[in-house]
Amino acid sequence: MFTLKPVFEKSPVLMRDALCTALMDMAAENKNIVALDADLVSSSGLKPFFRAYPEQAVQCGIAEANMIGIAAGLSSVGKIPFAHSFGCFSSRRVCDQIMISCAYAKLNVRIIGSDPGVTASYNGGTHMPFEDMGVLRSIPQITLIELTDPVMAKNIIPQLEDVYGVYYLRMPRKSVIGVYEEGSSFEIGKGNQLTDGDDVTIIASGIMVAEALKAQAVLKAEGVGARVVDMFTWKPIDRELIARCARETGAFVTAENHNILGGLGAAVAEAMVSSCPVPMEMVGVEDRFGQVGTEEYLKEAYGLTASHIIEAAKKAISRKK
Amino acid sequence: MSSNKTATQLQIAAEGIRLVTLHTLAGFGSGHIGGAMSIVETLAVLYSGELRCDPENPDWPDRDRLVMSKGHAGPALYATLALKGFFPREMLTELNQGGGHLPSHCDRTKTPGIDMTTGSLGQGMSTAIGIALGQRMNGSDSYTYLVLGDGECDEGQVWEGALFAAHNKLDHLIAFVDRNGQQLDGYVKNVLDTGDLAEKFRAFGWFTQEVDGHDCGAIQAAVQAAKEHEGEPCMIVLHTVKGYGCTFAEGIEANHHMSFTEEQIEEATAAVYARIEKLSAAENAAEAQEADAPAADAAEEEAE
Numbered sequence: 001m002f003t004l005k006p007v008f009e010k011s012p013v014l015m016r017d018a019l020c021t022a023l024m025d026m027a028a029e030n031k032n033i034v035a036l037d038a039d040l041v042s043s044s045g046l047k048p049f050f051r052a053y054p055e056q057a058v059q060c061g062i063a064e065a066n067m068i069g070i071a072a073g074l075s076s077v078g079k080i081p082f083a084h085s086f087g088c089f090s091s092r093r094v095c096d097q098i099m100i101s102c103a104y105a106k107l108n109v110r111i112i113g114s115d116p117g118v119t120a121s122y123n124g125g126t127h128m129p130f131e132d133m134g135v136l137r138s139i140p141q142i143t144l145i146e147l148t149d150p151v152m153a154k155n156i157i158p159q160l161e162d163v164y165g166v167y168y169l170r171m172p173r174k175s176v177i178g179v180y181e182e183g184s185s186f187e188i189g190k191g192n193q194l195t196d197g198d199d200v201t202i203i204a205s206g207i208m209v210a211e212a213l214k215a216q217a218v219l220k221a222e223g224v225g226a227r228v229v230d231m232f233t234w235k236p237i238d239r240e241l242i243a244r245c246a247r248e249t250g251a252f253v254t255a256e257n258h259n260i261l262g263g264l265g266a267a268v269a270e271a272m273v274s275s276c277p278v279p280m281e282m283v284g285v286e287d288r289f290g291q292v293g294t295e296e297y298l299k300e301a302y303g304l305t306a307s308h309i310i311e312a313a314k315k316a317i318s319r320k321k
Numbered sequence: 322m323s324s325n326k327t328a329t330q331l332q333i334a335a336e337g338i339r340l341v342t343l344h345t346l347a348g349f350g351s352g353h354i355g356g357a358m359s360i361v362e363t364l365a366v367l368y369s370g371e372l373r374c375d376p377e378n379p380d381w382p383d384r385d386r387l388v389m390s391k392g393h394a395g396p397a398l399y400a401t402l403a404l405k406g407f408f409p410r411e412m413l414t415e416l417n418q419g420g421g422h423l424p425s426h427c428d429r430t431k432t433p434g435i436d437m438t439t440g441s442l443g444q445g446m447s448t449a450i451g452i453a454l455g456q457r458m459n460g461s462d463s464y465t466y467l468v469l470g471d472g473e474c475d476e477g478q479v480w481e482g483a484l485f486a487a488h489n490k491l492d493h494l495i496a497f498v499d500r501n502g503q504q505l506d507g508y509v510k511n512v513l514d515t516g517d518l519a520e521k522f523r524a525f526g527w528f529t530q531e532v533d534g535h536d537c538g539a540i541q542a543a544v545q546a547a548k549e550h551e552g553e554p555c556m557i558v559l560h561t562v563k564g565y566g567c568t569f570a571e572g573i574e575a576n577h578h579m580s581f582t583e584e585q586i587e588e589a590t591a592a593v594y595a596r597i598e599k600l601s602a603a604e605n606a607a608e609a610q611e612a613d614a615p616a617a618d619a620a621e622e623e624a625e
Contacts, residue, residue, distance in 0.1 A: 034458070055458065061488075066447045066481035073451015076429070076437065077459060078382070081451075096441055097478075101448050105438035106430050 002184035002192055008210055011150050011178035015171050016045025018150035019112070022157035023082060027053045030161060036071055036083040038064045044084045044114060045173060064089045068097035068111065075108040080161060086120070087113030087170060091132035095139075102166045103139050110160050110167045116146065116206060117257035118298035119172040120290060128290025133234050134262025136168050144234040145188065146206040147171040151180040152232065159188060170206065177210035179230070191238040193245075197225030200313045201245040201252050205231050205264050208255040208283070211299075214306035219313060226313055237267050243275035251316040252280035255309050260284035279319035281312035326369055328538030329604045335365035335537055336597045339566050340590065341400035345413045347586040352416070352425070355576035356470060357397035359501040359534065359561040363468065364401040366540045372466060376406035379433045385463050386436040386452050390445020391470035391499060392426035393578075399423050399432065407434035443476025445469065446496075450482050453494040453554075464548065467496040472504025474515045480525070486554040487526030494554040495547045496527075499534065501563035505577040522556040534559025535566075568592045 027033040027049065035049050036058040050057040058074075060067035064085050071081035084090065090113040091098075102109045113132050115121075120128040133144050143165060147153045153171065160167055179194075186192065191203070195216050204212035209230045216226040227249055229241065246252065252272060254265035265282035272278065285302045299305050326334070338361040346352040368374075373385040389398050396416060403410050408422070415421030422431050426440030437452070439445045449467035456463050469479060486494055498518050506512050515521075522529045528550045532539040540559070547555035563577075564570030569585040 031458075034455075058454065060485065061481075063481035063485065065443075065478045066450070066485055069444050069447020069478065069482070070451035070454065070485070073388075073437070073448040073453075074455040074458075075451075076448070077452055077455035077461075079455045079458065097444060097447070100438065100441040101444045105428075105448075 002186060003181040004194060005178055005181055008177050008179060008213060010175045013150040014045065014174055015147065015150055015153060015176060016114070016173040018153035019157065019171065020045045020049050022154055024049050024052060026158055026161055027056050030080070031056065032078055032080050033161070034058060034074055034079045034081045036060055036067050036081055038062055038067050038085045038089065040085055043173065044112070046084065064094050065097050068094045068109070069101045071109045072101035072105060072107045080108065080110070082110045082112060084112040084114065086115050086127055087129035087132040088127055091129060091168070092135045095135055098136065098142070098166065099139050103142055107166070108164050110169065112169045112171065114171055114173045116170045116172060117285065118295050118302065118304065119174070119207065119257070121295050121298065122292050124292035125290040130259040130285045130288070130290060131262070133170060133258055133264070137235055137262060137267065139166070141165060142235060143167045143188065145169050146232055146234065148206060148209050148230055148232055149176050149178045149180055151178065151182055151184050152186055155185050156188065163188070172207065176207055179209055179213065186232065189233050189236050189238060191241045192230040192232070193241070194228040194230055195226065197227035198249055199225040199251065200317050201227045201229060201249045202255060202309060202313060203229045203231045203252060203264070203268050204255040205234065206257050208257055208304060211304065211306045212255050212309055215309035215313065218306065218310055224313065224317070231264060231268070234264055234267055237271050239271045239275065242268060242271045246272050246276035246278045250278050250320050252278055253283060253309060253312045253316050254280070255283040257304055258284055259287060261287055279316045281316045283308050283312050327604065328541070329600055331365050331369055331537030331541065332362070333597055333600045333604070334369050335362040336566070336593050336600065337404060338365055338397065338401050340593045341404060341413070342397045343567065343586060343589055343593070345396050345400055345416050347581065347583070348414050349416050351578065351580040352396055353393040353578050354567060354570045354581070355503060355563040355579070356391055356394045356499065356501065358564045358567045358570060360394050360468060360499050361397050362535050362537050363497055363540055363559060364397060366537050366544060367466060368401050368405050371541065371544045373463065374434070376434070379407055383461050383463050385466065387466045387468070388437040388439060388445040388449040388452065389427050389468050390439050390442070390449070391468055391473055392439030392445070394468070395423070395425060395427045398427060398435070402432070402434040405434070408432070442470070442473040443478035446479045446482035449494060449496070450486050450491060453491045454489065457491070457493065462493070464493050464495055467494065469496060469498045470504070471498055471500045471502065471509050471515055471518060472512070474498065474518060475513050483522060483525040483527065490552050491554045492551050495544060495557070496555065497557045497559050499559050499561055501561040503563040503574070503577065507574055519556070519558045522558070526553060527556040528553040529556040529558065531558045531560065534561035566593065566596070
């Protein structure tokens with residue numbers, strides 16, 4: 001069960017620290033937990049883990065393909081590997097290694113892709129994954145999760161100890177807007193309905209959840225009831241919730257820090273058209289490459305703000321028959 | 322847990338594997354004959370005692386593992402595993418059959434005794450490293466064997482792994498490169514020359530040996546030397562001939578994947594029988610009778 005914070009503001013806990021703390025807690029109890037990184041330990045926040053558990057830490061150097069294969073091999077002898085790189089290099093660069101060595105081989109691997117979309121900020125276009133989830137979504141049986149805030153990280157990461165399969169975790173490294181109250185819990189594969197509303201459903205993920213909540217407040221003041229859903233599991237997507245929201249609100253907006261082609265909007269649309277087709281608008285990156293800039297600049301440049309969501313919600317509602 | 326077989330007995334075992342591989346591929350009518358034929362002597366050495374395994378308990382955690390990174394040599398490994406008793410010989414007819422247990426490339430989820438899924442070249446290097454590293458973390462003394470192709474060494478991932486294994490002193494990783502000099506499009510030296518692979522692996526920090534890849538005694542000695550060696554991963558460069566011992570494939574440039582006729586199979590089979598007879602004659606008959614290796618037994622059975 002989860003509860004929302006009364007006020008949404010930057011969380012004092014960095015996402016990478018939440019990651020490292022969760023992994024260290026797990027490693028303390030389970031010697032099969034192994035962390036791997038590709039020369040980004042100083043960025044991923046895993047330095048304390050590497051110091052405290054050197055026997056359970058693997059520095060792979062700048063060789064991501066090898067790292068993913070090593071993770072697959074480790075899992076075949078009972079280890080539970082968590083392999084980190086920036087999202088670009090832990091998805092598109094190693095797509096075939098994830099596909100064959102991990103997924104097709106039915107092994108048990110967790111892959112962490114940090115700096116999703118605009119959160120890559122000054123690292124720019126080469127390091128700005130707008131495609132990671134889309135690239136991986138066509139790999140059979142993979143589970144794709146985007147962590148919303150440190151509270152969710154704290155609850156979800158330990159859940160990955162006892163599940164089996166290939167899991168990709170998309171998460172910013174730094175501070176994000178905190179949405180959930182400490183102690184909230186989440187179920188992988190189930191979307192979180194955050195607000196009530198009958199006029200439109202806004203299905204968001206990652207940093208766009210906070211934008212969706214801002215949009216919801218503005219719409220509410222204007223007399224529009226927006227139901228916000230945090231769809232943190234992109235695959236398998238919560239088809240049941242999508243069908244129910246479509247029936248009950250009759251209009252959809254999706255909001256993602258990702259290319260709308262192959263992204264959350266596509267996944268939601270696929271599920272929605274086969275259950276209860278409703279008008280839908282997608283807020284996200286419209287088939288463009290990344291670039292340098294502050295996160296705020298980039299959100300504006302790619303149309304990833306609350307005002308873009310408000311506009312899309314009104315448009316979707318206007319298209320209702 | 323080394324083999325107590327003589328080198329000649331190992332050669333006979335290898336010919337047994339070659340024969341069963343031929344017949345497995347013949348059942349389908351086409352396949353990756355070249356790279357299967359060039360690796361059978363190594364498989365005979367490994368599965369005659371060097372590789373610790375238990376066909377009754379294929380998932381034994383402390384077993385040695387083999388990653389056949391050149392996954393298209395699957396049929397040779399399937400023949401070896403069947404002869405070793407991992408599954409019934411009749412299952413070999415399932416090669417490439419929809420719903421069967423023996424896909425063209427090795428699949429750990431489908432075939433008893435297959436330790437890793439391979440076929441996307443270069444990836445076996447990394448998965449083998451993961452296994453070797455994981456077994457070291459687990460406190461196991463098991464060895465991880467890896468078979469790469471020389472054409473496969475075009476893949477950059479092989480060299481990422483080569484760096485990693487040496488840096489991490491994975492001395493229980495024993496790799497082979499099947500240096501048969503040919504890849505799908507032709508001779509390696511013409512397609513993309515991988516050059517002196519032994520020198521390259523030495524430069525990467527591997528304990529590297531070079532042997533005649535069709536000489537079981539030499540392969541066995543190299544494996545034993547690799548087991549003795551500490552502090553470095555081990556590479557054994559196998560100088561082989563693609564399609565070796567198969568009359569219609571050996572010496573042909575385009576022998577990576579071939580279709581073949583019944584007559585060709587009969588001719589190749591006869592040549593293998595002739596070699597087995599010659600080898601058997603050279604070996605003390607009584608010793609050959611006592612040989613308990615399933616491969617050798619099967620070869621003799623087949624020859625009768």
